[in-house]
Amino acid sequence: MGAHLPAVLRRPAVLWTALIAALAAAVVTVLVVVPDDASEASYLDPEAPVAARVADLLGRMTIEEKVGQMTQVAVPAVEGVPSDIAELGIGSLLNGGSDALHDTAEGWAAMIDGFQTQAMDSRLSIPLVYGIDAVHGNGALPGAVVFPHNIGLGAAHDPDLAGQAAAITAAETRATGVHWTFAPCVCVARDSRWGRTYESYGEDPGLAVEYAGPVVQGLQGANLAANTSVLATAKHFVGDGGTAFGSSTTEDYLLDQGVTTLTEEELRAIHLAPFKAAVDAGVGSVMASFSSTDLGGGPVKAHADSYLINEVLKGELGFDGFVVSDWQGVDQVSEDYAEAVRLSINAGVDMVMVPFEYRRFIDTLVAEVDSGGVSEERIDNAVSRILTQKFALGLFERPFADTSGAGEIGSAEHRDTARRAAAASQTLLRNDNAILPLAADASIYVAGSGADSLGRQLGGWTASWQGSVEAVTEGTSILAGMQEVAPDAAITYSEDASEPIGDAAVGVVVVAEDPYAEGIGDAGAGEHDMRVSDADAAAIDTVCAAVDCVVIVVSGRPIEITSHLAPVDALVAAWLPGSEGAGVADPLFGMAPYGGRLPVTWPRANDQEPMNVGDEAYDPLYPYGFGLQTAG
Ligand code: GLC
Numbered sequence: 001m002g003a004h005l006p007a008v009l010r011r012p013a014v015l016w017t018a019l020i021a022a023l024a025a026a027v028v029t030v031l032v033v034v035p036d037d038a039s040e041a042s043y044l045d046p047e048a049p050v051a052a053r054v055a056d057l058l059g060r061m062t063i064e065e066k067v068g069q070m071t072q073v074a075v076p077a078v079e080g081v082p083s084d085i086a087e088l089g090i091g092s093l094l095n096g097g098s099d100a101l102h103d104t105a106e107g108w109a110a111m112i113d114g115f116q117t118q119a120m121d122s123r124l125s126i127p128l129v130y131g132i133d134a135v136h137g138n139g140a141l142p143g144a145v146v147f148p149h150n151i152g153l154g155a156a157h158d159p160d161l162a163g164q165a166a167a168i169t170a171a172e173t174r175a176t177g178v179h180w181t182f183a184p185c186v187c188v189a190r191d192s193r194w195g196r197t198y199e200s201y202g203e204d205p206g207l208a209v210e211y212a213g214p215v216v217q218g219l220q221g222a223n224l225a226a227n228t229s230v231l232a233t234a235k236h237f238v239g240d241g242g243t244a245f246g247s248s249t250t251e252d253y254l255l256d257q258g259v260t261t262l263t264e265e266e267l268r269a270i271h272l273a274p275f276k277a278a279v280d281a282g283v284g285s286v287m288a289s290f291s292s293t294d295l296g297g298g299p300v301k302a303h304a305d306s307y308l309i310n311e312v313l314k315g316e317l318g319f320d321g322f323v324v325s326d327w328q329g330v331d332q333v334s335e336d337y338a339e340a341v342r343l344s345i346n347a348g349v350d351m352v353m354v355p356f357e358y359r360r361f362i363d364t365l366v367a368e369v370d371s372g373g374v375s376e377e378r379i380d381n382a383v384s385r386i387l388t389q390k391f392a393l394g395l396f397e398r399p400f401a402d403t404s405g406a407g408e409i410g411s412a413e414h415r416d417t418a419r420r421a422a423a424a425s426q427t428l429l430r431n432d433n434a435i436l437p438l439a440a441d442a443s444i445y446v447a448g449s450g451a452d453s454l455g456r457q458l459g460g461w462t463a464s465w466q467g468s469v470e471a472v473t474e475g476t477s478i479l480a481g482m483q484e485v486a487p488d489a490a491i492t493y494s495e496d497a498s499e500p501i502g503d504a505a506v507g508v509v510v511v512a513e514d515p516y517a518e519g520i521g522d523a524g525a526g527e528h529d530m531r532v533s534d535a536d537a538a539a540i541d542t543v544c545a546a547v548d549c550v551v552i553v554v555s556g557r558p559i560e561i562t563s564h565l566a567p568v569d570a571l572v573a574a575w576l577p578g579s580e581g582a583g584v585a586d587p588l589f590g591m592a593p594y595g596g597r598l599p600v601t602w603p604r605a606n607d608q609e610p611m612n613v614g615d616e617a618y619d620p621l622y623p624y625g626f627g628l629q630t631a632g
Helices: 012-033 050-058 063-069 083-088 105-120 150-156 159-174 205-220 264-280 306-316 337-347 358-371 376-392 403-408 412-425 454-458 478-485 534-546 582-588
Strands: 071-074 092-094 129-132 233-237 259-261 285-288 292-294 322-324 427-431 443-447 490-493 506-512 548-554 570-575
Touching: 050 376, 063 071, 063 358, 063 376, 071 358, 083 105, 083 358, 105 129, 105 403, 129 376, 150 159, 150 205, 150 412, 150 570, 159 205, 159 403, 159 412, 205 264, 233 264, 233 306, 264 285, 264 306, 306 322, 306 337, 322 376, 337 358, 337 376, 358 376, 412 582, 443 478, 443 534, 478 490, 478 506, 478 582, 506 534, 534 548, 548 582, 570 582
Parallel strands: 071 092, 092 129, 233 285, 259 292, 285 322, 443 490, 443 506, 506 548, 548 570
Antiparallel strands: 427 570
16 A cells, blocks of 8 residues: 555654544544434434434434333323433323313423423433324314314214315324324214214214315315324224124223124124224324224224234225224233233334323333333334334424413404304204294294203313313303394293293293213213203193294213103204304304214103114114204
């Protein structure tokens, strides 16, 4: 090598000096080029392709950090020890049930940003993703617009309108610092006695197929990183709406979390098709179902169903987002917790909604990896799916809340969309002597438990898991809506019809279910019996015996009403119309048409369920798809 050097460099002292200088330069170059853990790493480069960022970050993570990313924790479990978030590299937080933890966007943002600060203090500064059940508007935020629950949107037969509602829901959710909603439920309710019937678009899978795409796209928007977009969740995979009455594996429930017994062909046609639509629309997450399917070989818990998750959802349908468990859903897989974790993760669950004993989960899964029960390849795949959505959400660039859109929460424009959705969902089932629409200056006697009860209009998943008769958010009751829409009408209100009817020309009796959610609402499980309450039945008898009368039903599903209908001239299914009660009043006074059509069969008696369109023995009070029209 020396023969090619110029003469001056062939002197030993000069040569050594040159060599040392070259070596020093090389060392400095290596130091500058090789990124340290969190300063020059390519996963932090927003211009790098997401796949490269994921691969780079994954390559830097320990197994403990990877498992931390697969861990979702409920706020009450960690708010006392927020440093656990940084120490364990927790990947996600949630608060279940749409609980209204804060009553302002800023309050929510401050809480979430506090937890996010902890996450950003983790070794690799991986941000949290925070999820809530914003399933019909941001029900967790008093003052946000609340849309009709899905069954009402299904009655409207207007997927585009549902997409508009989803986009508003997303904007009013992301503006509070929340990144992810556990919606839409693309469940297909086949037995209306199910406490989650109202979360379904209806008994016909074609409805859920039609709605899944527009709603997912409404929630996720064109850019998941936008401050008006949230990550969506198609749930609950798969067959949650097909369980048999009495098959529930959960104490005190009858249908919810039960067993769906059918052929694989039926499962695909009825319950899987909406998930294909959601996946094709780019849904970023899917939630596993508490229920089980029995395709002939015995019940298999959905959380542990490798064929349906790994082979069908991720393989055949090409789902590249992540699968999140339901609330302690992994625990239900086996009494042996290690086995439950192993079976669920190997079946394809990527993130576990633990949501309390998160150290036990992390320790158990790490031990399973150490023992070979779960491969590191499986862990890497799960974490890659989770990180991909976090990069798409823009969380690495903007980990903290952007509340700049908070001023639009509950805006007149948003409420107008909710009012239109409520009006479009109204389903006219009887209109003898064409007494509807009512005259704007009519003399009206209003009664019933649902007339002036915002809480009953809203239903479950509103400010709390089960909802509440005493509303805890802003909105307009049906009575107030009637007064707003027909200010010249002479309206007398008496919930129990104890006031004199006087010279009223027509009566409006609004009967209602009290709010419920999940299996607690399973008809016959407890207080919710899917029938007209005694008080509302008495109000019907009193008012309808005296004058022409309209009965409006505020409910999450059809209710058994046949024996009360003799004196009733007009009957309207209002479903759970949400915060804008004027939307119920609009078609009542002809300010909008009645156009809703039944998204579920309306039985003569509850024990006719399950009864669905296409059944051979099909003798309902009103058939699927039925609805009278008015001009409006
Ligand atoms: C519930 C529900 C699920 C919800 C989750 C978080 O148990 O099954 O729909 O998203 O827990 O609240």
